[in-house]
Amino acid sequence: MPPTETAVDWSRLWSDPSMLRLRRDRRSFFTVAWSVFAVAFCALVGFAAFAPEIIATRPVPGLSVGLILSLAYVATVMSLGAWYVRRARHWDILAAAVLSVPAIREREVAGNV
């Protein structure tokens, strides 16, 4: 457990401009990402729960609406994951900016001794 008694003003750091940039960027990502996930989840659950007959129809022999929805769901989940990883690289840079705020850097040096 890192020492908390050293004088880092975490509350000030939490509202530091560099931290605010990180928080804003994360919020904008998660708003979109959660919405996309909610739509995908509700679409698959909704059809499966309330429209089993539509699920079973086959526009192409062997390929039913349910299978198409299922594959689309898997693709959505994987894309959201990949998008998160890409976006998070940007957060690493923003987080590094937060960590270079003088107060915390001094503490890190002191803590590592």
Place this chain on the structure above:
Amino acid sequence: MSDGFNTTAVVVTILLLATTFVATYFASRRTKTSAEFWTAGGGMTGRKNGTAIAGDFLSSASLLGYAGLAYLYGMDGIVYAIFACGIFLMVMFLIAEKLRNLGRFTFADALATRLRSGPVRIVSAISTLFICVFYLLAQMVAGGVLMEALAGIDFSWGVVIAAVLMLTYVLFGGMLATTWLQIIKAVALMSVVALLVILVLIRIDPNPLNIIEQAVSQSKFGDHYLATGNSFKGPWNIISMAVAVTLSAVGLPHVLMRFFTVPDAIEARKSAIWAISLIGGFNVLIAFLGISARAALGAGGEEIAGKGGNLALPALTVWLGGGDGFASDLLLALVVAVSIATLLAVSAGLVLSASSTIAHDLWAKTFHRPETEEMTVGRIAAVALVIVTVGVTLAIGGTQNVTFLATLATSTAASANFPVLIMTLLWRRMRTLGAVVGALSGLLTALVWPSLAPLLSDSLTTTAPFPLAFPILLSVPAGFLGCIVGSFLSREPANDAAFDELQVRALTGAGLDKTKTLAH
């Protein structure tokens, strides 16, 4: 399936396990400190850890169970497997990085950064032990049944052999050995599944769509084979199944623990994306194999596959090998070997997680014993835990429904651990009392509700991984409600500085030990 002792299966299993014991030997030489024992020194790469996480998740329940469900009920089995692909997106979005930035050995470390250490550690130790023991029982029963059905080893002996093997990994190699066991097994499992899919395409039809058409024509449901509702009766069942499956890993202590084996948030999210991709790919293929079994096995298949469909995949394997003969034996042996390795690996992870909460949360942090004793205490706890579990397993025998136990474990995890963790990370008003009340109300609801639910009587009669999905729809809100009520009732003064510190550290990794290096 042969009724007697299956020599090929036993030999292949021993060969696979021999590989993992070599890994354990090397791991034991590198495991000297508590950090190495619990978290492999935090030196795993994201890719290795992600494969191990996928390994944790891809249990024999998913290998045999998903295929069985898809075989028996068509679309219902497919959506079950498909919703499971979203599990680690939840883990990634909600907790993976933050947990890595805040914790050391157990998730209670993260809670203790802003709440009072004693109460939250005791409560999370209680829920962790409940979860691990239920899950462990499920694994042990499944192990005994599997060895009996596939390798021809007696149930009781199967359980004892599994317990001794699994303890060996934990005691000698700790987290490093357990992780390598998962990696080796995950790779073996993927390879076997890929091989089976290739064989299906060669033997039945190169076009998967034609195989699906054949399956539909073979099914007693006819065109309705591709509709939902063959096993999940009514929309409510499907909705609760979807929620239950999607949330099933967010509170599992042995999965959360894996995020402490990587050095930082970057590797934590790499782990998650690896796990998502591997599980997604695996589940699609395994559902397809279930459908292929329907296309291939014909009228007699229903009987061979067993009531819950758990033996549909082994039956397909034998069919792909051409019925009787060495090719069939070998293919079946591969499936048996990875199933048993899976079981050992998941059990080892569970034992490690349960003993870490005893040694770290209780022994070292609550009773303030020196951290150097953690490993010894952890090993003793592991042995005790396994002895108890084996005793209970032998007492309840092979007839106990495995899915019931496993579902009890995942729904308890989602109800007792998940709300507390999320509220502690996100809610400024959260107090220690909230964590205690939240964990206990989630735990109790998850444990008590199934014994009252009418759904239980139905699902006990099937052996496939059938969801007792209702408890989670009730017990997760109960957990959250407990957090809120407890926090509002608490007289603990607000500690905004501690919450701000938690938030900054969770998002930036400030204060994280950066001296660790990656093991290659």
